[in-house]
Every structure is written in structure tokens, then in C-alpha cells.
Amino acid sequence: VVGSGLVLAIISRSLPLLWRDALPARVRRALSESPGLFAAVIAVMALVLYCVIARYVFSARPLLIDELAQLLQARIYAGGALTRPVDVYPEFFSMLHMVDTHGTVYSQFPPGGPTMLALGELVGAPWLVGPIAGAVSALVFPLILKRFETRTGVIAGAAALFAFAPFVAYMSGSHMNHVTTLMWLMIAMAALACVITSKSPRPRVALLSGFGFAMAASIRPVDALAFALPAGIWYLSRALKDRTRWADALAAAIGVSIPMLVVMWVNTRTTGSALLFGYEVLWGKGHELGFHTPPWGDSHTPARGVELINLYMLRLQHYLFETPVPSLVPAILALALTRKLHAFDRYLLTSAGLLLGLYFAYWHDGFYLGPRFVFPLSAVLALWTARLPFLIRDRYGDGLLYRSTVYSMLVAVAMAAVFSLPVRTHQYRTGLLPLRWNADSAAAAAGVRDAIVLVRESWGSQLVARMWALGLGRPRTELLYRKVDTCLLDEAVMELERANIRGDASMAVLRPLLRDSARVVPTMLSSDHSERVLPGSTYSLHCARRIAEDSAGFTLLPPLLLARTKGIVYARDLHERDTLLLKRYTGRSVYLLKPPVAQAGAEPKFVRLSRDSLWSVWKR
Structure with a gap:
């Protein structure tokens, strides 16, 4: 990559066609004159890309148990309730990450994430929530940078790198709550940047800032804390220096309190305590931050915390940009070349460090589509990556080193687009096939209606x-x-x-x-x-x-709990215990759902069963 960049830089001296100073100048001029329009264009392009990924890469379906649980909770919310009753025989319908104690069923996750999905559920398209949230982040990010970054080229480059980074794009095509969390963090930081750079108090904007941080906390509390705590300290320090700024600090506090009061109300109605979340009810204190024995796996120690953070950084090197050059190298070089940091840079770096520190103390290895726990760092890294060529030009001039850097980055992007991304897209598109299977379409094609379907899972x-x-x-x-x-x-x-x-x-x-x-x-x-x-x-x-049954093939129940066809009940096949369901659903036909062969990706089939035969077998 570097060699190709150097060769192109040398050739560009003899072929002016390869190096056009006028084009970047026009981009900078357009951005200076219409920053909102530029941000809108980036956001629209990002929205189209994210929707394509959601539909054609992820089949517009939740593919991780976290997504499934939150979408199930979203349907409960969309139906006008906080919970649904536990079945008399919960073993037939239970699911990981769903609390089913004390007579009610609800998701272990904070209510903000399912609430975002519920908005999509109300219009019959929950898969749109991720793309829209991602596009909002892409819209707001350059507007944040405009507040403290003086080089329009950096703003344009950072906006494009963030919006079209593969890690960001794939995540924005999913149902994962990291995307909506980052959207609210972006909104909060945009308001924060506006307040901090204003010469006079802006309490209404500060209110929006606090509201955004709290909305992020209602989805992913740890991520929000990493960015909200430094912001709160910043508000407080400015108020202590200038009494007129207390209006900003108090307004931000009010903004925080509004979503937090709602979260505490939901917790009170579900878990029974305002500060008790579903994952503590389900997994106990071992689920919390700290060095202790977790709900499963090895004990979490400081050494393991270092191991996990190192693992996240290694994964980020690869998944962020998918380039042959490790993704963090340009950002690290840019930081090394920077002589003075803007106040907002210090805020972002402090928040990034705090995020890593918090997940250093968290026991679970969060991996899906990349190191998802550090997803908020993608914007910070995009900014510092975009700064590298400009810092080199400022330090060493616009000669061979500068051109080599620009060409090397362009070559890396081109190689990612040609070699890495097609492979990654194919991997994501062809993976997790049982979760993509459309039960509603298959049931209609098989003539299954008014039935109890026993789903054969693994032993x-x-x-x-x-x-x-x-x-x-x-x-x-x-x-x-x-x-x-x-x-x-x-x-x-x-x-x-x-x-x-x-x-x-x-x-x-x-x-x-x-x-x-x-x-x-x-x-x-x-x-x-x-x-x-x-x-x-x-x-x-x-x-x-x-x-023998495992060897003959099995499928998964959780995605089927989201099937929409009325009159069909999907339940876990538990053999002799199935009689409990047959006694309840006396007038319904009975089917067994399982793949015909034990082959990865084999589609399950509906097999009609005779009630009399089932009773005969189970009485033996």
C-alpha cells in the first residue's frame, strides 16, 4: 500500500492529471458555503447504503439473540404494554435474555433500545430503525466538527470516513442498539459543542444535550456514561467560572432527568425497583461491572480486562475500515503529529479513554460485526484518520511525503473495496441461515394454519x-x-x-x-x-x-417467536411434555418443524403429525 502510494506520488509529478488541487478546493468551498447541505448529502447516501445492507445482507431480520430479545420487547411496547404474562408452561416458549419470573415476560435490556425498535414496529418496518439512526449520526457528525475543526477538508474526509466505514455501515444495517445509542450521543455532543462554543448561555440547547445523553443511557448506560460524565464535568466547571453558565448546567441536568425518570418508572413496573435492570434480575450481581465471577465463563480479573481491551483494539484494526493497513495506524500517527488539542478534542479523547476503562471492567467479550462495545470510537477514529494528511502537509509541506500519504490512503480504500468488502459482505449475507428463514412464507406455502408447531431444537x-x-x-x-x-x-x-x-x-x-x-x-x-x-x-x-435426534438435524425457536401469522403457535418440542400443549390446543393440527437433514443451513420443513400416534408413542 505504502509502496503504491509512493510510486503514484512520484508519477503525479510528471502527470498533472493524477493530482488535481482544484478538486479538493471545490469540495472545501462547497462545504464552507453549505455545511448543512453537505451533511444532508452524506446522510442520504449513507441511508441508501445502510438500507441496502439491511435488506440484502441481513435480510431485514434480527440475527443475534440480543436483537431478537429487543425486537420481541419492541412488539410488547408497540402493543401498548410493558410486559406480557408468563405461560403456564414457560419451558415451551422461553428464550435467552427474556426475563420470565414473577408472572411476567420482558427483555433484560434497558427500555430505550426496544423503544426505538417499537417505532419501526408501529409502521411494520423495524429493520429501518438502524439505517435511519445511522444516517442521523452521519448527518450530525460533520455539524459537530464544524464547531471546532477549522479545516474543511478534514471535516469532509472525517464525515465520509465515518459514514462509509464498513464497521459503521454493517452495524447500521442491523437491529443492534449500538446504532441508536450512537445517534443519541451524536445529538447530545452536537448540542454540547454548540453550548460550549457559544459566547452566551444556551439553556435550550443544553437541555437537548442532557436529553440526548440520557436517551443514550436508556439504551446502553455504560456507553452513555463514558460521554456524559466528562460533559457534565465540563458544564459544571464552566458554571463555577461564570455564574451565567449555571443556566446551561441546570438545563442539561433537567434534560438528563426526563428520560431517566421514565427508565426508573419502567424498571419499577417490571423489575420492582427503579434502579434494578432486567439483566440483574436474570443473571444477578455477577452481570455488573467489576472483577468477580461472571454469570458464565472464567472469573473477570484485571489481566483478563487488559486482554479484552487488547482484543477489541486488534479487531478494530481490521473491522473499522477493512483496509490492508491496520485501521488505527493513521489515527495514531495523526495524534503523534498533533502539537495542540482543541478543548473538544480533549473531551472526545477523555470520553474514549473512559469508554475503554469501563469495558476493561466488564467481563463479557462483545463481538458481532466487529468489536461492538467500542463502536462509539468509530467517529473519533474517523476524525483523526482524516487529519493525518493535513498534519503531514502542515509539518512537512505539500511535497512527496504528503502526496504519498494521500495516495496510500486512497490505495488502501480501493483495495478494501475490491478485495476485502466483497468477501465480508458474502460472509455476512450467507451466515446465520436458520435465523433468516421466513416462517410466515414457508407456513403459507405448506398450507399450515390454525396449528401448534413443535420446533425441534438441540437436546x-x-x-x-x-x-x-x-x-x-x-x-x-x-x-x-x-x-x-x-x-x-x-x-x-x-x-x-x-x-x-x-x-x-x-x-x-x-x-x-x-x-x-x-x-x-x-x-x-x-x-x-x-x-x-x-x-x-x-x-x-x-x-x-x-x-440421534441431534444428528438428524435441529433448528432454533427464538426467531420463530417473532412470526406474524395468526393462528400458528410455535413451541419448543419437549417430547413427552408436549402432551401439556396438546391438551390445551385440542382443536389444532400438529406439526413438527425440523430440517430434513443435519446440514448447515438446511431449511426446516413442516411435518404433519398424528395426535393419536403421538399419544401412543409418549405413553410407552
């Missing part, structure tokens, strides 16, 4: 849902599932179900099974390698049947 997934229904809770279920032979655990759970032993009493029965936890290993008998086996153990006929 492990069935077992986990049954343990949840016993009242073991998510953390204890994770512990048992990961540390106990699946066959032994299944047979023990079956006995608990027959004896109707639940809650702490069921854990007391199952705890002795952990004595061999150090010896269990992932099974090679099933295609679901999350299942465990104790070396040397012998499987019963019952367990052998479950392994």
Missing part, C-alpha cells in the same frame, strides 16, 4: 429451557449445563419434573452432579458441542435417542 437447548422452568435461574442453569454430563443432567431433571421439585430444592438435588465437573468435556457425539459428556460414562437408551 442441550431443550434441557436448558427445562431447567429454567424448574426455577433454577440463568446463572445456576449455566453452571450445571457447562459442568455436568448432559445425559446425567437430563435424567436428573426428568425426575425433578415428575416430582414437581423446583427452585432451591431442585438445586440441592442437582448440586452433587458437579462433583465430576473437572472431568466433563464437550461432546463429539452431537453437532451441538455445547453439550457435555463425562469420559467413560454409558448413555441410556433415552439419551441415545436424543443424540
